[in-house]
Amino acid sequence: xxxxxxxxxxRDFMKGLGLAGAGLGAAAAAAPxxxxxxxxxxxxxxxxxxxxxxxxxxEYEDPTCEVDWNQIERSxxxxxxxxVRNGVKGGYLFAGxxxxxxxxxxxxxxxxxxxxxEPGLTLRDMALEGGASPLLMGLNKVVNFxxxxxxxxxxxxxxxxxxxxxxxxxxxxxxxxxxxxxxxSKWQGTPEENSRMLRSAMRFFGxxxxxxxxxxxxxxxxxxTHHVHNTPIVFEDVDRAYEVAGQKFVLPDKPLYIxxxxxxxxxxxxxxxxxxxxxAANNMRYRLNNVVQVATQSFLKGIGYQGIGxxxxxxxxxxxxxQADAILTGFAExxxxxxxxxxxxxxxxxxxxxxxxxxxxxPDKPIDxxxxxxxxxxxxxxxxxxxxxxxxxxxxxxEIPPSSVDPAKETKYSTPGKKVFHTDSPACYSRWIGLxxxxxxxxxxxxxTNMKAMVHDVVRAxxxxxxxxxxxxxxxxxxxxxxLVPPEKWEEWWDKDYPVLGQxxxxxxxxxGY
Amino acid sequence: MWLLLGILIGIxxxxxxxWSKKSNTSLQWYDxxxxxxxxxxxxxxxxxxxxxxxxxEPKASYMFLLVTGLPAVILLAVVWQLLARxxx
Numbered sequence: 001x002x003x004x005x006x007x008x009x010x011r012d013f014m015k016g017l018g019l020a021g022a023g024l025g026a027a028a029a030a031a032p033x034x035x036x037x038x039x040x041x042x043x044x045x046x047x048x049x050x051x052x053x054x055x056x057x058x059e060y061e062d063p064t065c066e067v068d069w070n071q072i073e074r075s076x077x078x079x080x081x082x083x084v085r086n087g088v089k090g091g092y093l094f095a096g097x098x099x100x101x102x103x104x105x106x107x108x109x110x111x112x113x114x115x116x117x118e119p120g121l122t123l124r125d126m127a128l129e130g131g132a133s134p135l136l137m138g139l140n141k142v143v144n145f146x147x148x149x150x151x152x153x154x155x156x157x158x159x160x161x162x163x164x165x166x167x168x169x170x171x172x173x174x175x176x177x178x179x180x181x182x183x184x185s186k187w188q189g190t191p192e193e194n195s196r197m198l199r200s201a202m203r204f205f206g207x208x209x210x211x212x213x214x215x216x217x218x219x220x221x222x223x224x225t226h227h228v229h230n231t232p233i234v235f236e237d238v239d240r241a242y243e244v245a246g247q248k249f250v251l252p253d254k255p256l257y258i259x260x261x262x263x264x265x266x267x268x269x270x271x272x273x274x275x276x277x278x279x280a281a282n283n284m285r286y287r288l289n290n291v292v293q294v295a296t297q298s299f300l301k302g303i304g305y306q307g308i309g310x311x312x313x314x315x316x317x318x319x320x321x322x323q324a325d326a327i328l329t330g331f332a333e334x335x336x337x338x339x340x341x342x343x344x345x346x347x348x349x350x351x352x353x354x355x356x357x358x359x360x361x362x363p364d365k366p367i368d369x370x371x372x373x374x375x376x377x378x379x380x381x382x383x384x385x386x387x388x389x390x391x392x393x394x395x396x397x398x399e400i401p402p403s404s405v406d407p408a409k410e411t412k413y414s415t416p417g418k419k420v421f422h423t424d425s426p427a428c429y430s431r432w433i434g435l436x437x438x439x440x441x442x443x444x445x446x447x448x449t450n451m452k453a454m455v456h457d458v459v460r461a462x463x464x465x466x467x468x469x470x471x472x473x474x475x476x477x478x479x480x481x482x483x484l485v486p487p488e489k490w491e492e493w494w495d496k497d498y499p500v501l502g503q504x505x506x507x508x509x510x511x512x513g514y
Numbered sequence: 515m516w517l518l519l520g521i522l523i524g525i526x527x528x529x530x531x532x533w534s535k536k537s538n539t540s541l542q543w544y545d546x547x548x549x550x551x552x553x554x555x556x557x558x559x560x561x562x563x564x565x566x567x568x569x570x571e572p573k574a575s576y577m578f579l580l581v582t583g584l585p586a587v588i589l590l591a592v593v594w595q596l597l598a599r600x601x602x
Contacts, residue, residue: 453561453566454561455578479577480573481572
């Protein structure tokens with residue numbers, strides 16, 4: 001009987017219909033029914049997912065592909081294709097000769113691809129591939145002011161390779177190989193093309209978003225004279241940046257560009273205001289930025305340019321105040337607390353970093369979304385501050401007031417030249433330490449809301465259009481209960497299913513239907 | 515949910531027009547204004563209520579029921595009474 005074309009009799013059809021109906025009924029009866037959202041939230045989950053009813057669980061050790069546990073034995077992983085036997089990768093394959101042939105084939109493909117600018121194998125494609133990898137060396141070896149020279153053979157040995165046997169292996173397992181490795185000249189593009197390219201690469205590496213500025217005569221003034229450990233930062237007439245350990249960081253006195261990097265943090269964790277869970281969200285952005293920085297430096301090296309980042313001397317501090325270039329590149333606007341700023345996309349809970357490069361980039365402009373004007377009225381952060389370090393003034397000032405901690409002392413911790421609400425940094429620091437990482441101001445800010453409810457868009461559009469309703473909106477925010485979460489609810493964080501890394505990586509993604 | 519809500523609103527709007535023709539009741543311009551205002555507020559409430567629950571903001575969700583949901587229901591009730599009394 002032909003199984004692919006059968007005639008269904010009326011009786012069979014009706015029987016099938018009955019079975020389907022019974023099946024649907026049984027499925028409906030077996031499907032979980034939640035009476036409220038709390039019940040749904042506490043429902044049993046499989047592997048963390050709340051799967052639909054049609055994903056069914058089976059018995060332990062009994063997957064849908066059959067397993068005969070009587071035949072299963074422990075196996076030797078060095079016999080697999082990635083295995084190394086007798087010091088040779090691919091030892092299974094005839095002492096590696098076949099493997100070496102394939103490696104050469106792959107290398108030839110890559111070299112020819114770069115030389116001929118073939119899609120998927122262009123110089124920038126290979127730089128991206130290499131940029132994603134250098135952490136295989138270990139963070140402590142590669143994250144630095146400039147990308148260190150890496151012993152390729154040391155890394156390749158981990159994988160059973162040698163650079164001689166597989167010429168292009170180092171280009172993606174160590175760090176991006178420079179253009180001369182491929183026998184081509186460095187990447188050339190317009191500043192707009194370069195910006196577009198770098199944004200795609202850096203978002204892929206883990207940056208929430210990047211924006212750019214030119215390091216010109218004005219913005220050069222933002223480069224610190226000394227790094228946080230008192231090491232001088234100087235400009236010299238050299239082509240490449242370099243460091244003399246403990247003595248100086250040298251920036252090349254040539255056209256440079258600022259890459260302002262944003263790394264999102266968890267809004268929910270920040271709403272705890274202080275203590276361990278809040279601090280964890282803050283700490284993680286530094287770890288993520290280490291990855292972004294070294295990958296970006298590697299990518300820039302791969303296309304023939306340099307990236308100048310945070311030095312290993314202190315990976316928490318760069319060459320310039322990152323908030324300044326976040327504001328100048330239009331990531332955000334200044335807030336009432338001048339220790340943070342407010343972004344239309346990320347709100348207050350986001351960390352900014354700065355990387356310098358000699359790749360020409362198209363500068364971005366500052367923005368006006370009405371936030372700084374809103375901060376003239378709203379004092380929610382100031383009210384939440386445990387050390388009263390945030391100004392309650394109605395208007396910003398040029399003058400930096402003395403600190404309440406030591407009024408006689410000169411305010412060297414801040415710089416003049418900006419009309420802001422000056423935060424009493426020593427007082428702020430006292431509670432930052434004393435309350436184990438206080439950030440109540442950022443957590444409680446009117447703009448640290450999630451964005452699912454459409455009211456947030458309405459509020460932001462209103463704030464960006466007119467300041468007439470600022471007072472009303474500040475009070476409405478309080479009446480609606482937004483802001484800090486009380487300590488008795490802090491441990492509930494452990495039972496919630498928040499996004500990976502506490503970030504919404506779809507922000508700024510306009511393609512792919514995510 | 516929004517698709518189903520749209521279909522439901524379409525059916526109700528069609529039913530309203532059908533009913534007004536059948537009962538020979540004319541719909542005035544202000545019936546439409548008040549009705550659409552009420553409906554807009556109701557939809558705004560529905561979206562913000564469920565989204566606030568999802569955001570983990572219970573107080574905000576209840577406030578939406580009170581601040582925008584209640585006026586929405588009142589406005590729709592006004593339209594209903596206007597039409598019902600005119601039809602008598």
